[in-house]
Amino acid sequence: MPEDDLVELKFRLYDGTDIGPIRYSAASTVAMLKERILSEWPRDEKITPKGASDLRLISGGRILENHKTITQCQMPFGELPGGAMTMHVVVQPSVTSAKTEKRVKEQPRKASCSCCIL
Template identity: 55%
Template sequence: MSEEEDVVDIKFRLGDGSDLGPFKYNSSITVAMLKERIISDWPKDKKVSPKVPNDVKLINSGKILENSQTIAQCKTPFSDLPGSGMTMHVVIQPSLIKAKSEKKVDDMPKKTTVCSCTIL
């Protein structure tokens, strides 16, 4: 396999429809490394921005990618077509928002359902 075949073009589609990239990556790069690149290149004008890699979810072909996966493991048959690259969707879920939403759920009163049965 030549060095040229090991390189993959990836662009990241943000929630508002804008893109980061495309960037060229070696196919042995992991998803965790991609997340770090996204954080470092994140546009400063966005309201919500990721702080740590766990704030970022990458989705490719409808699947949430695991941090340990390599780009080679994420490829689809369409990404091998000449002139095509990969588009990964980026979902930001900051830890602060998670903590607030979990607290709201915990603070809600718990419903209790009581059933009564009559045995004949």
């Protein structure tokens, strides 16, 4: 693999710790990065993702889409020469699991009627 085709990335977690820097092919997709982050996730963290779908990668203020490559996600002005590009990682549970958990926590409502005659 040519040296020019490699991009050095590090991933900043919510608590300020980093995963990386690690060199990736410029053709790697965001979905591939998420899988790698999940495998490298620190086990002693309070917040841990259940799967790659729970992770959001943010670079340059934009949430990156799974099908995009690293080349497509790079900012036009780039990073400092010789430095690693930093992406922020946010753990956000998928919407379906959050709705299911909310339903379980809610108490069933009792049918009641209240009238007020003045």
